[in-house]
Amino acid sequence: MKTKKGTIGFVALAFAGGALFTGWASAEDAPPAQEAPFGSVAALEDAGTEDAGGGGDAEAAPAAPPKQTLTISADKSPRPKDADWDVLGVEMSFSPGSTPNGCRLQHIREWVRVRCTGAMVHISMLGGNHEGVSIKLDPVGADEFIPFPQGGEVVFPVRTGDRRVFEWIGVEFGYKGMTSASSFLILSESWLPWDEGPTIYAR
Known part of the structure; x- marks a missing residue:
């Protein structure tokens, strides 16, 4: 009786080990996953995910052009003469x-x-x-x-x-x-x- 149980246990263990080895070998032999075509929706989504997590600094907004500085009189001054x-x-x-x-x-x-x-x-x-x-x-x-x-x-x-x-x-x-x-x-x-x-x- 002990011999029969031991045989059954050995067979089950060997079967499980074979299944594990087969799964590992299949993962090793499987072709690499292909990247989404450039410009596709999937590629744009991937790019958006990478940008969101990249932590890069955003470009600074362009500075406003400087305004002219004039010396303005408190009251309206007369027009200068041509000379x-x-x-x-x-x-x-x-x-x-x-x-x-x-x-x-x-x-x-x-x-x-x-x-x-x-x-x-x-x-x-x-x-x-x-x-x-x-x-x-x-x-x-x-x-x-x-x-x-x-x-x-x-x-x-x-x-x-x-x-x-x-x-x-x-x-x-x-x-x-x-x-x-x-x-x-x-x-x-x-x-x-x-x-x-x-x-x-x-x-």
Whole structure:
């Protein structure tokens, strides 16, 4: 009786050991799991899981462009005289991202002058507050082959809440001389109530 029970136990143990060995061998021989195709939903889900657990630092948001700093009088000051700009005018930079096409930006107190040189046809204000705005083209020179002003400027006060847009129309040169007019410069000025200074952008 003992021999029969011992035989049965040995057979059961051997069967269990064989099943365990077979499972281990199957796991070793199984082909590696294939990655989800690039761009598939599964791949996107995997990428999202990895990013979530990666702990990488998020990119910092770009810094806001600096605003212009003007010395603003407590009361509205009178417009500077034409001769004052050459003596008292302080050179400024246009706001970041501008391409001023050689134009200059100056200010005296809250007053700003933008002056451009080159063959001009017209300067116009496209919209905004007209208070205190002055637009001027240079006189036409004596050269009969250059029948257009060779420069022009706009002068205006810059105060909180202002919004203005100007356009310079220049002259394009062709093989027969000055043949057509085109936009030379677009100037925008704004000072929103929550900003510390104005944005003066030229392009």
